[in-house]
Amino acid sequence: MAIAASDVVTEYGSYYLDHGQSAQDLYAKLLRPSVTASHFRTVPTTETVKRYGTAELNRILQPFQKAFTPIGTTTFKPTKIELYELKIDMQEFPDDIADSWLSFLEGPGIKRADWPLVRWLMEVKIPERRDEDYELNEAYAGVFAAPTPGTAGGAGTAMDGIKQVMTALGARINTITMGAIPSADIDFCTYVEDYVKNHPIEYRRRIDNVYMNETLHLRYREGKRQKYNASYAQAADLDTLYHFPNVKVVGLPSHGASNKLWSTLPSNRLRLVKRNPKSLEVQEGTPRQVNIYGDWWEALNFQHPESVFKSDLA
């Protein structure tokens, strides 16, 4: 909404002295990259509601007899996935940095929309911040809430994240009751192994990852090291399951403190996207004011909810 440069002005003065400073002299704390969405298959769409169907046919094979004895019911169920519209709105007065140490970001003689400050925001700072906001607030923990007109919506309300999606799908998602997370790492390793063992047999060799929060991921690695008391040539070995080497444990930043484990077939994880999430536009509005904005539609969801498994904790 504004450039807050008062601390720089206080420290370095409200004048510009060229000591060769550049954008490389600007440092920032590390932000979390967007990881969760990379585990979902991106499906571009022009629609804002995507409709799929599931089809199940029950038993049809039976012993022979002359009489015609038909069995087998084909059950169709709808799967509707609504996309959510997300946006970035920023408004800056680039002149706020003109008379300060930061003036190397000024662009004398060119439009403010083309100033290095604006380019630096669009190419560096906004993508970093967008990715962290998406990862930590929306991708897993988001619960959509329509914003009050004229007021910016709160963090975590732009879309339904994976956790809310699974809650909304109710009994269509398979819940495996595992109970409380054990306190000992070695027991937690067994907990994860039991979680996979209790998938229906046809799924155990087909799922690729068990997703959880990053702390639990680390606890699994420690637990596996203790349990099997072997040295592993590659760090990646500590991420796989002993009896199911096709399954990897993956810690996602988006899961925060959630104790939920979940898994599904790789092709079942969908990220539906309308418009390019990375696209930004810039416009000089009222004199000397620059607006930077971008918007897109997206949803993280599952094509066949009946092939999704989760543990029973929040």
Next chain:
Amino acid sequence: MTETSPEIKDQLAQILENQKALAERNDELAIENGKLKKQLDELASKGLPKDGVEAEEPVIPAESFKVNKSVFKFNLARFFVPGIGEVSATDALADKKKRKELAIDGKDLTITEWLVAKGSGVIDEVVA
């Protein structure tokens, strides 16, 4: 009159034996048929269709249950219980069987007792 050859006599004996076996099997099937018809009539008298009933979608039971003086309610209609398989909340509520597969510290437990002991998220404690 020519005498019947031993081979033909053997074949005839075999045919007669087969006929007897088929007749006995027929009698067994007739008895079983009668029993099945009786069962269908009993079901029909209870208002259930003779063609069979399609499995209903499981629902979250409204009833609560008590374990160790605490009251709980299910928040999910169906779930997998390790060692047991897929269970509906309604069936779990009705099931009073102490199971070895769900034993904790050597004590066999019912499904609901096990869910409480494990701190499962498929049940919520009802606070008065």
